[in-house]
Amino acid sequence: MMTTNKLTKILSGVATLGIATAIAAPAQAATFTVPLDALGRGMVDTVLVATGSGYGLSIGGMVYDSVTLGDKVFSDFSVVADVAAGDNLSFILTSGVWTVQYDPADMGRDKGELHYQVDIDTTMMPMMYFDAVSFDTDVSGMGGTYTATKEIKTLAGASLVTQESVNGGVDMADLKPFMVQSIKVIDTYGVVSDGGMSLLQSSTNDFTQVPFGTKVPEPGTILGLLAVGGLGMVSRFKKQK
Template identity: 35%
Template sequence: MMTTNKLTKTFASGSLAIGVLAGAVLTATSASAASVMSTWGEWVGTPTTPGTPLEVGDKKVTFKPNSITGGFVADPLDDVELMEMGGHYYFIYDATTAGSPDPNFSSGSFTYEILVTTPGWEIVGVDLDSDVSSNYGTVTETFLEVPGVVLVSTNGSQDPASGFYPIPPKTLLTVTNTLSNPGSPNEALFQLQNSFHQTVPEPGTILGLLAVGGLGLVSRFKKQK
């Protein structure tokens, strides 16, 4: 289970400076965790150069070009991270970094895809969390492939409050995060986190995949003789 360290859940309105200094953190530490981190600018790319996807395990997170709407702005030195822990995956956008310490004051949205590349493995649950100043507003997460699922983090709440929201098994999700910050510039977002919970094939299915793979190897060996 991922443990979050939220230092700014009880901010009073106007205490934004304290929140910046406190550095709201959604990142967990674990000896079994694997992660890759990039700057926002490297992940998003430019109008002429595609960004670099985040890849950990069998998950690939790719920014959708031209998907920014509603005035959303991120500093190129903000961080994005893809983390795997205990078989689950976490996409984190961090607006308060050493290279860009100011939080995100904007509203608007951005979209990315998360792809599962291992046959038989599927995403079956999602959840949303954020760290914001106390009267910030909302962060909303929607999914193109599951239009009936809408997650909302209000003033830093987690949705759902515990566990995760089940979805039909998917190997690809197109995810949109929408920030609504009516209190800008006195309120801001520090981090947001999208979590993806997966299922793995049953042992019999895994053996079947291995058997199919083995037959393929035998076939190639015969062709080489």
């Protein structure tokens, strides 16, 4: 049996930034830049909002097209099926790990898709490219199998890696061999339907980066980088069956 699992955010001092989630507003701006603390950490909670051209993010009484967090720019948001306006996205940076956390509204989501683009701002970090990525979910329900996938593509549409989270499992992958600075992320929830017996409660995408010329580390090293980086900001209640 799977029990309900919630993702608990531990701000570790970032809460003092005073960034609050806001309701939708008619005005729209290009990008929201997240303030960073003295340790280079930052976080912002947002709400997906339908706009005339697609989807934006509601923050502090404004609707933005994108979020800039350190040298990462998150943009081009779109959804399919049950993922919808009113759902929440959080963007977190701590210890060199960028995290995108999706929290559906209401009781959770049976299935759907979340699409977005991530770019390394090459005016800030011209020699950096994407390194390790992880995909994690929290699922509630009485049993069955709930599967979610995360596909990462180039902006031209070429598939780089596909990750899979089954019943709240974690999947790791390495983007370093591709030497990319811009990626398209497609999170697909409810890939294998269990008839609504389970619902997605949250999903978490983590990203790291390295300078050009860095050697590809062993898989265990990749796992350690993401695990250590995430501990300062986000802790998860582990899944039980």
